[in-house]
Amino acid sequence: MRYLLDSDTLSDLYEPSSPGHAGVARRLAQLSDSDKVFISILALYEAEYGYANAPEGKKDLIRQRIADMRGDFEILPLTPEAARLFGSLKAALSQFRGLSSEKSKIHNIDVMLAATAVTEACTLISTDSIYGDLQKTDPMLQIENWLV
Numbered sequence: 001m002r003y004l005l006d007s008d009t010l011s012d013l014y015e016p017s018s019p020g021h022a023g024v025a026r027r028l029a030q031l032s033d034s035d036k037v038f039i040s041i042l043a044l045y046e047a048e049y050g051y052a053n054a055p056e057g058k059k060d061l062i063r064q065r066i067a068d069m070r071g072d073f074e075i076l077p078l079t080p081e082a083a084r085l086f087g088s089l090k091a092a093l094s095q096f097r098g099l100s101s102e103k104s105k106i107h108n109i110d111v112m113l114a115a116t117a118v119t120e121a122c123t124l125i126s127t128d129s130i131y132g133d134l135q136k137t138d139p140m141l142q143i144e145n146w147l148v
Contacts, residue, residue, distance in 0.1 A: 006126035092137035
């Protein structure tokens, strides 16, 4: 199996005091050697934004977590194939949820991750409910919540 971890899952994994930490760590430990786990370049973008907005006292910890993510997982890039799928997924999500074009912008990263998961044949690991709606518009999107 191939898995793509969303930023919320990564946050749980790299924050030992998080209520979801044990569940994510346990699921990762249960994977077989043939399973592959990835993160998106977008997860690094989000982590770097977190670093830039963190108080000085937390910056070193966040920088170390970013380094750990880069070392622990292969990073999937954004691709032209995923970009094509992004357009149709975003349009379908906007219609499904009745979102204006302005309101739909807040979901860009989520839709990019979903498009990446589909085009890379990965199961997307997330607790975010938006992926359930995206799956209704494109059943090729496979999702799992490792916290349930």
